[in-house]
Structures are given as C-alpha cells and as structure tokens.
Amino acid sequence: MRFLIFISIFIIVFALMSIYISKRFIKKLHFKKVYKNYLNYFLIINLIGVFCYFLFRRYPLIPNEIYFLLSIPIGIIFLLFSTTIIYDLTSLVVNKTVKDNSRRDFLKKTLDFSAVAIAAGINSKAIYNAKHAQLEKVNIKLNKLKQKYNIVQISDIHIGGLIDKEFISSMVEKINSLNTDAIVITGDLVDTNLKFAKPALEELKHLNSKYGTYFIVGNHEYFHGVDKIISYVKTLNITVLENSNTYIGNKNNGFNLAGVYDRFGERFGSYKPDIKASLKNIDITSPTVLLAHQPKYIEEIDTTNIDLILSGHTHGGQIVPFNLLVKLQQPYIKGLHQHNKNTQIYVNKGTGFWGPPMRLGSSAEITYINLLPY
Template identity: 55%
Template sequence: MNPQLFFIAFLGVFILINMYISRRFIAHLDIKSIHKFYFRIFLFVNFFGIIGYMLGRYYADFPNWLYFLFSLPIGVLFLLFCTAIIYDISRAILKRIPISKRRRDFFKRSLDISSLALASTLSAKSIYNARDIKLEKIDINIKKLKKSYKIAQLSDIHIGGLIDKAFIKNIVLRVNALKVDLVVITGDLIDIEMDRAKDILAELGNLNSTYGTFFVAGNHEYFHDIAKIIETLKELDIRVLENENVYIGEEDEGFNLAGVYDIFGYRTNNYVPDLNKALSNLKKSPTVLLAHQPKYIDEVTDSVDLMLSGHTHGGQLFPFRFLVKLQQPYLSGLHQHNYKLQIYVNKGTGFWGPPMRLGASSEITEITLVPTL
C-alpha cells in the first residue's frame, strides 16, 4: 500500500475509534462534565500523538523518548476502545435487569469505576510486557533426520523507531549465547527506509552460528525497497533465500533449508513466491521451509516437513488476536498441519506500532530439530 494512503486510512480508523469512545463511553460515565471534558482532551491529545507516531515512523527522526510517547496512543486507544465496547454491552444489559433504581445506580457506578481501572491497568501491563523478550525453547521431532540441529528463529523485528541499534545488539548477544547451528529470520525485519536502517542492520552481521544466518522477506520489506534490503543483507553475509534452498549439515546427515518470497508479492507482481522453484533439486533429507505468513501453508506440498513463520505477532494486544485469527490459520507456537507437515509460528521478536504486548510476549525461539523414526 502507498504510505500516504496507509497514513490516511490509519488516521481514519482512529478518528472512528475516538468518536465511539467519546459517544458510547465517556458520555455515559457518571462523572462531572468538567471531567468528561478533560477525558475528551485526553483523546484529542492521543490522536495527535498518533500523527506524531506516523511521522516518526516514516518521515522524520525523533529522539527515542519522544518517539516512545508518540507510540503509546495507538495501544492505549485500542485497549480503551475494547473497554468501551465491553462497557457499552454491560450498560445495555444492566438497563434491562429488573432491579430497583438504587441498586441499578450502584451497579452503574461500579461499572464506571471498574471500566476505567481495567483500561488503565491493561495499558500499564502491556507497556511492561513489551520490555521483556522471552526465550522460547522447543523440540520438534523430524522424521528421517540423522542428527540434532539447533536453530534460533527471529521474526518481525520491525527495525525503526524504538527498535534501534541497542535493541538489535541485545538480540545478537542473546542469540550468540545460545551457540546454535544456524539463525533464521522469517521476515518483517525492516520498517523504515534503508538509508535510515543501514547502521542498525549492520549489528546483525555479528550473529554467530555454525552454518550462518538465513533470511526470507516479509510483507513489510515490500514497502521499503525490497531490492535494496536484500542487497544490503547479502553485504552483511546473511543468506537471503529467494525461492531457493540450501543444504545444512554434513552429506546425508543434514536437512534442506528452503525459503520463499512473501505472498504480498502476488499483489505487486514482483518478488513472487514460487514453491516449485524453492523445492527444486532437493536432497533426500528432511526439508524445513521459511515462509513469512502462516497461511502460505495452504500452498505447501508433502515435500516439506516443517515450516517456520512469523507475521502474526501472536496478536500482540490480546483482543486483536481474534482479528488476526480470521486471516491466519495459526497464531503462534507449534502445530501439526497434516500427517507429515508441522508449522511453528514465532510471535515476533520486536513489535509493530505501540511498545505494548498483552497475551503475546516477544520471543527469540530456540528450536531443536530432533531425529525420529
């Protein structure tokens, strides 16, 4: 999508959200008019924070402390919107319960207080959660694999804004401490123009593993000159899998590692995923496929044993997970797709939008491929 059109559409959505919060939540709170006025001023300031966020994300450089403040309103307003929906439904139910006016007024005041407390608590908890990148360890059984291999999976880092050089340096240190056989990055690595990302990206050149670092494009790479991103990654000695495969390990003891472009390429008619090409000339060993979006699994044949994906962020903020689930077959974790094919979905190592997570922690995944009959 054109950045200008996305900017307009994004702001349009939050105008509607603000209107709903104002008319269906604030207007019905049993508080003084002056307090409702201050609440609406808060919404107004938050909306301009979103404009600042969009400018900082795509057009300007702000100090990190200011960018942090601009980032928060997206998550705060989303959680407030979800609270307003629950409040609206609860208020409608309360009006229909046959109880005395005195008791109804009591329950209404309790609803007002608990709704405001809920929105505040969830916002604070979400900000705290985003600071913690968890190490997820998982063993995955792979048939006909001759020996174990350890993989570190990163995904959806979204370099830009708060995802800066220090953030990447910390990730690199943590991954290097795992002493893995290879590192895979399953897309959405960069979310700003390459000229602004180059110094930050260079930190990934310090990743250490036995067989190197491998990358496949996500949909966000298409927004920021995918050709330049791929070229820069190659200069850092990161192997970009462009509808192709490589063999990992010693002869007859390893596995095929394949990778495809993201399905966003179908829209652009450029950098289009081609599974047949990616799986051509495979050796007679198990195959692991890197594909950014879980729903690409519908195109995967029985030549693949395991698919590694990202994209979903695990929903990032809890209520949003239900919308993501409408689009993607798997949200996070390991799943047995059919009798042979498994898929693991990383919840994202960074975050997009607000530095907030609720019900879906950021993760670095340590995957051990375990031989099995």
C-alpha cells in the same frame, strides 16, 4: 500512494473508534463534566499522535523519547475501544437485571471507576510486555532426520523508531548465548527507510552460529525498497534465501533449508514466491525446513516434500482481542501445529512489535527450536 491510502483508512478507522469511546464510555461516566472534558482532550491528543506516528515511522528524525510518546496512542485507542465494548455490554446487563435504582446507581459508579482503572492497568502491562522478549523452547521431530540440530528463529523485528541499535544489540547478545547451529530470520526485519535502519542492522554482523544466519523477506520489506534491503543484508554475513535452498549439517546427515519471497510479492509485481524454485535440487533423503513469512502460504502450496514451515507475520495477535481479527486472515496465529500428515508449521509471535510498543496476550519471543529425529 498505497502508503497514503493505508494511512488515510487507518486514521479514519481510529477516528471512528475515538468517537465511539467518547459517546459510549466517557459520556456515560459518573464523573464531573470537567473530568470528562479532560478525557475527551486526551482522546484527541491520541488521535493526533496516531497521525504523527505514521509521519515519523517512515522518517524517524526525532528522539526516541518523543517517538515513544507518539507510538503508544494506537494501542491506547484500541484498548480503550475494547474496554468500551465490555463496558457497554456490562452496563446493559446492570440496567436489565437490577431494578432497584439506588443499587443500580451504585453498581454503575463502581463499574465506571473500575473500567478506568482496568484500562490504565492494561495499557501499562501491555507496554511492559513489549519490551521483554521471552525465550520459547520447542521440540520438533522430523522424519528422515538422523541427528539433533537446533535453530534460533527470530521474526517481525520491525527495525525503525523504537526498534533501534540498542534493541538489536541486546537481542544479538541473547541469541549468541544459546550457541545454536543456525539462526533464521523469517521476515519483516526492516520497517523504515534503509538509511535509518543501517545502524541497527549492522549489529546483526555479530550473530554467531555454527552454520550461519539465514533471512527471508516479509511483506514490510516491500514498502521500503525490497531490492536495496536484500542487497544490504547480504553484506552483513547473512544468507538471503530468495526462492532458493541450502543444506545445513554434514552431507546426508542434516536437512534442507529453503526460503521463499513473501506472498505480498504477487501484489507488488516482483519478488514473487516460487515454491518450485525454492525446492529445486533438494536432497530428498533429508528433511526439508521451509522459511515462509506468512502462515497462510501453507494453504497455497503442495507440502508433500516439506516437513516443517517456519513463519511469523501474525505477531500472535500482539494485542488482545486483535488476535481474533488475525485469525480471520491467517490459518495459524502462534505456536506449533500439525498441518497435515507430512507437514508441521511453527509460527513465531514476533521478536519486536509493529505500531504501539505494546503486547497483550502475546509475548515477544526468541524461539529455540530443537529438531529431533523420530
């Protein structure tokens, strides 16, 4: 039922955005009527694509080539909507400031063609960005850490549809080439029915690191059978931190690694985050790194005994200007931040993507974290 409500609201919002694009952008273009009609038909096709995307997102039974075509309409409509707002504002400025009719018409026609060209270019660039995860290297100093360690963090992979076995295999190869001490996956690994995700998940068995791979659930796991996903991930030689902790490194010379369920568990009614349980019996002489999917969780807990939190969830906004909306809901969107005197937080921008295979202003990332002693 929640899924149906979400889809209904989402499609209504995108229908309203499409109407705005048609009325405030396409209708005003200095193009022949037949071309305007083509653009409106294109909008309608995209809106149908949004509906079909959600249908096959849950049950990916179609070839990836078709799924790709169904996945991009969300990004196209959103970017066209953003372009329309800028076009509207620019047109207003031209109408108010340019008094000469012939000059105003020339500027408006130039604006029309430029807006269409820019919109096409931005969409192409966004699709390219989503396919190429960048290696982000960051140095983080921790109190009480006695020697250097390195961690690879991946997050928000969203296995399902275009994030398939081939994608995961390539990602695993890149990570293994880094020869890391530990690998952490900070949620939203699976975003489809588990039976469709298994071929891609199996590739994670090939992850190699000195102290192993660790996983916490994100909010999307709750939509697809969080209990079954946790059980299956455990069969892949991956440790699932369920409000629990472990010790990385040699005794008294390493760090505590803790993990909590996602805060969505409070709404879900089970698999709720419990910070006290996750930090139980930690070695207080060593620093503590906490895996928590949503950056917002940092505002809900006492961080006195936590040196570093690794999060994801935000996708770095994924598509500008969506990052502005994310900022209203999350305290941090990407990168490293000093939250208070005791605690730092690093937010991974996501290794995969959700919705359209597009990223604009926020690259996909695999994070290589050097943990250094002060």
